[in-house]
Amino acid sequence: MAANGSLTERERAQVDATSRAMADETAPALRRFLALDIDVQATTPLEVVRAHLHGPTEVLRGLGVPPVARDAFDESQFPDDLYDFGPRAYTDLDPGLQEPALTWGAAKAHVHLRRRRQANPTDPS
Numbered sequence: 001m002a003a004n005g006s007l008t009e010r011e012r013a014q015v016d017a018t019s020r021a022m023a024d025e026t027a028p029a030l031r032r033f034l035a036l037d038i039d040v041q042a043t044t045p046l047e048v049v050r051a052h053l054h055g056p057t058e059v060l061r062g063l064g065v066p067p068v069a070r071d072a073f074d075e076s077q078f079p080d081d082l083y084d085f086g087p088r089a090y091t092d093l094d095p096g097l098q099e100p101a102l103t104w105g106a107a108k109a110h111v112h113l114r115r116r117r118q119a120n121p122t123d124p125s
Contacts, residue, residue, distance in 0.1 A: 011063050018055045026052045038108045039115075045104070049093065050078070050086045057082055 007015065026049055033041065033048050060083055061067075067082035078086050090097035 007063065007065075014063075015056065015059050018059045022052050022055045034104075038111050041108070045101070046087060046090060050081070053081060053085045056085060 029052065030045055030048050033043075033045060057080065065083070068084050070078075070081075070084055074081070074084065087093050090101040
C-alpha cells in the first residue's frame with residue numbers, strides 16, 4: 001500500500017481482478033443453489049452471495065487495509081466481513097430484488113408445508 005494509505009495501481013488492479021472473479025463465480029453459484037430441491041437448500045440466496053466475499057476481503061487484508069468500523073450486530077452476525085461488503089438485504093444488491101426474494105421465500109415455504117402435510121396427513125400444521 002502506498003505511504004499515503006491509498007492503493008497503488010498494481011494493488012488496485014489486484015482488487016479489481018478479484019472482484020470480477022467473485023462476480024463471475026457468484027452468478028453460477030446462485031443458479032446451482034436455486035436449481036436445488038428446497039429440502040437441500042440449507043440457506044438463502046443472500047448467504048450464497050455473502051459466501052463469495054472472501055476473495056476481496058483476503059486481498060484487502062493482505063494489502064494491509066485496516067477493517068472498517070462495524071456495529072456489534074454486524075461483527076457478531078458477519079464476523080468475516082471485515083470491510084462491510086456483505087448485503088444485509090436483497091435490496092442492498094438491487095431494489096428490484098425485494099419482490100422476487102419474497103416470492104422465492106413464500107414459494108419455498110408453501111412447498112415445504114405441502115410436503116409436510118402430504119407426509120403427515122393428520123398433522124394440523
